[in-house]
Amino acid sequence: MSGGPAAAADAADRVRFGPDGLVPAVVQDASSGRVLTLAYMNRESLERTLETGQTWFWSRSRGELWHKGATSGNTQDVRAVLLDCDRDAVVVRVDPAGPACHTGARDCFGDVLAGGDDAPFAAIADLVAVIADRAAAADPESSYTARLLAKGIDTVCKKVGEEATEVVLAAKGAEHGQAVYESADLLYHLAVLWQAVGVTPQEVAAELARRHVPAAK
Numbered sequence: 001m002s003g004g005p006a007a008a009a010d011a012a013d014r015v016r017f018g019p020d021g022l023v024p025a026v027v028q029d030a031s032s033g034r035v036l037t038l039a040y041m042n043r044e045s046l047e048r049t050l051e052t053g054q055t056w057f058w059s060r061s062r063g064e065l066w067h068k069g070a071t072s073g074n075t076q077d078v079r080a081v082l083l084d085c086d087r088d089a090v091v092v093r094v095d096p097a098g099p100a101c102h103t104g105a106r107d108c109f110g111d112v113l114a115g116g117d118d119a120p121f122a123a124i125a126d127l128v129a130v131i132a133d134r135a136a137a138a139d140p141e142s143s144y145t146a147r148l149l150a151k152g153i154d155t156v157c158k159k160v161g162e163e164a165t166e167v168v169l170a171a172k173g174a175e176h177g178q179a180v181y182e183s184a185d186l187l188y189h190l191a192v193l194w195q196a197v198g199v200t201p202q203e204v205a206a207e208l209a210r211r212h213v214p215a216a217k
Contacts, residue, residue, distance in 0.1 A: 008050035011081075012043050016088040022058060023090060027100065029107075030079040030093040031201065032125030036100035037108040039068075041090070046081075053078050055092060074098030124201060127188065131195050148192055156196050159189045 017023050022040040029036055039057040041049065045065050048056040055068040055076040069075030076094035083090055101108040134143045140150035148156060163186040170179040194200065 005047070005051060008047040011050055012046050014083060014087060015043075015046065015090065016086070017043060018088065022060070023088060025055075025057065026089065026091045027055065027076065028091055028093050029122070029125070030095055031128075032122035034107055034122040034125075035109060036076075036094070036096060036106075046090070049078060049092065050081060055094060069097060072098065074100070076100070124187065124191070128191050128194070128201055131188075131191050135195050145192060149196055153193075153196050156189070156193050160186070160193050163189050 015023055021042050023042075023046070025039050025041045025046075027036045027039060028034065039055075040060060041056070042058040042065075045056040045058050048065070048067075055078060057066055057068060058064075059066050067075075075097045076092075077097070078092060078094050080093040081090055082093070099106055101110075131145055134145035135149055137143065137146045140146045148159065163182060166182040167179060167186050170182045194204075
């Protein structure tokens, strides 16, 4: 990932490790933006992460290096490692191969102390993942998604057009609840269309970012 041991060492030189030799690592799902876990890295685990492209951490309880998913298979492929402005914490953006939490949960933050799970983009990423799973089913009659995809792109496109019209009608009628409901239908069918034509949410997000022009100061 980093270009080799030398590049990994140069990157690690920029990090301010704490008195215990560790730096907190916030692990984030690269597709959904959902925070998966908080772990810790020492210099060696950070360098291994940068070199191998998979997450390595330092276990404070066991006092040893550990490769995430080495025994469970729930590895994390690294897309990016970001250093904060004080250089004493990192964000690791990953594509997880399974649950991040040792309990088997998707992430380690299921105990809500206040508020709720306000993660709309995570919900879309979850939807896309479910649709991909349904698309891979051997039996096209196994789900509505599989049946829709089996009917071909013309049918999928027709459904997107129908749902877009429903959103417009709800908006023109000032029906807030119905606009929410129909928008969810539209997003679902749009995600099915993405699956059918091989478009990823990341490509759409990149195009939106490309169009963004910062406001003049």
